[in-house]
Amino acid sequence: MTSKSDHHERMANMTFAAVYPHYVTKVEKKGRTREELHQVISWLTGFNEQALEKHISDKITFKHFFQKARLNPNAHLITGMICGYRVEEIENPLTQQIRYLDKLVDELAKGKKMEKILRTE
Known part of the structure; x- marks a missing residue:
């Protein structure tokens, strides 16, 4: 197994519940709400x-x-850098989906308008 596949496997096996409190903390520290998250x-x-x-x-x-998710058909519109990677260039589909979520949380925490985060504009 390469270190790249180790990374993908580690991400796949992390629990959402373990990361979720960090998402909440990140957005609330920046004045956003759990409801917005x-x-x-x-x-x-x-x-x-x-x-x-x-x-x-x-x-x-x-x-x-x-x-279990029904990925939003506009998820491919999520672009930019997260953790040193361009999300649109991540080849592993699951890792890309996790990074989509990370990117949305970052945008929320940075104060971006909800319409832009949800790609409705």
């Missing part, structure tokens, strides 16, 4: 509030989280 997650994944809470309480991995 949930709106962004829902836009990307199609999960409603109840499904999102269940995935958190069940401690599902990112692999299963995105397997």
